[in-house]
Amino acid sequence: MENILRKLFVKLKDAMDEMFEMKTKGHVGDVKQSAAALLFVPLKHSNREVKRQIKSGRDELQAEKSKVDLSRLQLQNLLYEVSHLKKEIIRCQKFESRDKFLELLSDKEYAIKFTDKDDHDKLSKHKTHLYRLDCELRLRKDLDNQYSVLMNSKKQLMEQNRRQTLRYLSFGPALRTLQESTKPLHDALQLNLDVEWKLSAIVKYLPRPLYILFINLQSLQRIKDEYSFSSEVVGYESDIQMQELLSCNSDESPPKERRNFSDDVNMPTGNTVDNSLERALKPHPLHLRVVMDSPDKSNELVLTIRYWELLKCVTLRAQCDSNNINGQGTFRDTNFIQDLFSHLYANDFGNCVPVPGIQYELQNFNFNEGECMKYLVNNGYGKPYCWLQGMCSVATVNEQKRYNHELKLHKWTRAVFDRISKRWRSWLRLTQQLRGLTYKExxxxxxxxxxxxxxxxxxxxxxxxxxxxxxxxxxxxxxxxxxxxxxxxxxxxxxxxxxxxxxxxxxxxxxxxxxxxxxxxxxxxxxxxxxxxxxxxxxxxxxxxxxxxxxxxxxxxxxxxxxxxxxxxxxxxxxxxxxxxxxxxxxxxxxxxxxxxxxxxxxxxxxxxxxxxxxxxxxx
Structure with a gap:
């Protein structure tokens, strides 16, 4: 195209030069002018062809630029995705599952409740962990449902207690009026009802479980034909006031004054645990003492019942005292006095604290249930039997995780004392036989x-x-x-x-x-x-x-x-x-x-x- 245009321009220049010469000479060159004008036709055609090629070139350039822009946009998207993936990788590396902060079941408890080895041997570690979390979730939902049911039942019982309390309070004025109106009749019949039913002033300081048990014991003690025992409150009012004063001082003192860290560092670990248990585990200053006589009045079964504020349960310590002159009691030849209460009811050996949720409360004091039981047994405070908690209206959970809250306290107390009496008489007869066989009597x-x-x-x-x-x-x-x-x-x-x-x-x-x-x-x-x-x-x-x-x-x-x-x-x-x-x-x-x-x-x-x-x- 360039050569064609150059040739056209050369021809057009020659034609213009010839026409200029002819004009200067005075000749008229219409033919030359027409021929020169015809040269503009191929020039116009060439110009259009050039414009067409320029337009096609621009179109191709625009297409190539579009391809370059698209490739660049794709590269930018890839760079953005790479940076996003790097951020996600860092986020995943820093990710911590919430189950690490949850208190899950131990491996032993989980294996007993949920694990099925035949179904989960082929699962990966991650899927096994997910299955365990699913089991934990189901267990927590079940416990939440049980908690809701218990709370509803608690509300119902509180409402019933409120209604019964209102009814009992409404009987008070009428009973006082009746008592005052019948006082002349009591004096005439020489019935000292006020003196008979009057309790000692120390009774009102008893904790609720011991108070309930003491009232039931007092009612059973009046049935002299069936039962031969006596119950009394041991302790002084000053001891309660002193304990309250010490507890108030310990609460007001700063944490640093409660514990001497230098003494704990120099002290052995075992002594530190014992001292901390001794400071935390303090029984109530008042306790009950129940004395049961044998049929021949030669032996006494002494029951010491204490209440523990931290454990929220009652313990029993039993011993046998002899009334013989020579001081040789029947039970001194054998060591079955503790077995009498350990086997009083099936699967109730008193080896654990049967209070719901006591393990979690002891964790706040950095204690466990085993340490507390060891402390109670070694110091001669006895064991917390489930049947004893039932007599004191304390809710219990036995070793089979079965919840029990005894409501018929008077009936249950009579049943327990009947069983203790029968078992003790059987052991008395057995030890008398063993003594007779040993000494050929x-x-x-x-x-x-x-x-x-x-x-x-x-x-x-x-x-x-x-x-x-x-x-x-x-x-x-x-x-x-x-x-x-x-x-x-x-x-x-x-x-x-x-x-x-x-x-x-x-x-x-x-x-x-x-x-x-x-x-x-x-x-x-x-x-x-x-x-x-x-x-x-x-x-x-x-x-x-x-x-x-x-x-x-x-x-x-x-x-x-x-x-x-x-x-x-x-x-x-x-x-x-x-x-x-x-x-x-x-x-x-x-x-x-x-x-x-x-x-x-x-x-x-x-x-x-x-x-x-x-x-x-x-x-x-």
Whole structure:
């Protein structure tokens, strides 16, 4: 295009020069003028072509610029996304989950409640943690629902108490008017009702649980035919005032004065914990003392009941005092006084504080439940049993996480005292039997068990205490069938019964929850070799005949341990008399009447007895 334009411009210049020369010479050149004008046509065409190419070039340039702008915009977007992602990465690195600040269940509690290993072994660690948080959320929702239900029930009970209080207050003026109007009649009948129902002034200072228990004890104490006990408040009003004064001073003092850090640094860790527990765990200055008499008035069961402000529960400490002149009480020979209350109700051993939420409250004082229980037991303050809290109207949660709040206090208190009285009388009879067997203060001829009137040929020569290991090494099937229960302790004894050259060793185990479980007897006969239940079926039957005896099989005045001993000695006589008849040299004669010592292939000894008129005979 450039060459074409150059050629056109050259031709146009030549034509203009020729026309100028012709004008200067005076010639007229119309032909040349027309030819020169025609040269503008290709020039115009070339100009249009140039403009068209310029326009197409501009369009292409604009398209390329648009592409460049789009690429630049995309690069800027990528840079922005990179910077945003970097910020998100930093934010994720600094992210902390809120569950780190929550108090979750321990691994042991979570494994017991929620973990199912078959379903969650293949899950990743993150998904496992999410599942655990989901379980925690469900548990918290359930607890929140339970809390709402309890709060509603609490509001209902408070409303009922308010209505009942209003009703009782409305009875007050009428009762006072009735009392004043009937006072002349009381004086005429010599009824000192005011003196009888007047309580000591110290009672009003009792904490609410001890006050409720003391009032119920006072009402039960008036039933003298059924119960023989006395209750009193121990303590002085000055002790309460002193404790209130000390608590006010400790609250007003600054935190730095409450604790001497230099002393804590120099003091051992164990002493520091004990001192802090001693400062925090202080019982109420007033406590109750309940004294129960035995039927023969020879022993007293003393119950000391205290209330703890920090633990919000009541503890019981029991001891036995003897009224004998020589000072040797029945319970001094055994150590079952604590077992009497530990096994009073099932699964209530007093090994934990049965107050709802006490663990969380103790965390505020940097204590745990185990330290508090150890402190109470080591200092002789007793244990907080659930049945005791029920007598004091204290809500409890047992080891099975079951909530209980006893409302029928008078009925529950009577039931508890009935059970304590029965259990204590059973232990009194048992310890009297053990003492009589140990010191040979029994007469076997008076122990008839209402079975056989004649005397026994064998005699008891020894009754002594043995260790649990010595009892467990005995060879008997009864030891293999026993169930292990760590909450029950045992005391073992060894008795020796002799008749002629034959000797029988009896190994007796008495459980701590007696009389719920009866004593267990294991027998071993030394005569022409050693005979046990493992190698002789007769010994196995003797053990069965002794161990199947139950308190309900006896009469009211009979003693279980004496009756078991009587059965054992009687069975030993029957064994020697029936077994001796089959020996070549007869050492023991048949002194008891038998229908038949053995019949057919049955090798059971004739332990059963029948009575025909005045004749007693033994049979299989």
């Amino acid at each position: 029994i007469d076997m001829y008076t122990l008839r068990e209402n079975i056989y009137p004649d005397g026994l040929s064998s005699s008891l020569v020894q009754w002594s205490v043995i260790t649990t290991e010595e009892f467990n090494i005995q060879n008997s099937d009864l030891l293999n069938n026993l169930t292990d229960d760590n909450s029950i302790t045992y005391t073992s004894y060894r008795a020796v019964i002799v008749r002629g050259s034959a000797k029988m060793e009896c190994f007796i185990r008495i459980p701590s929850n007696y009389p719920l479980e009866t004593p267990l007897w294991i027998l071993s006969v030394h005569w022409n070799g050693q005979h046990t239940s493992m190698n002789n079926s007769a010994i196995k039957m003797m053990e069965c005949w002794t161990n199947t005896l139950r308190p309900q099989h006896l009469e009211k005045e009979d003693r279980l341990l004496y009756s078991q001993l009587f059965r054992t000695i009687c069975s030993f006589d029957i064994f020697l008399e029936t077994e001796g008849s089959m020996q070549a040299t007869r050492e023991y004669n048949k002194e008891k009447p038998y229908i038949s010592a053995f019949t057919k292939r049955i090798r059971f000894r004739p332990y059963k007895f029948i009575k025909k008129g005045s004749i007693f005979t033994f049979k299989q």
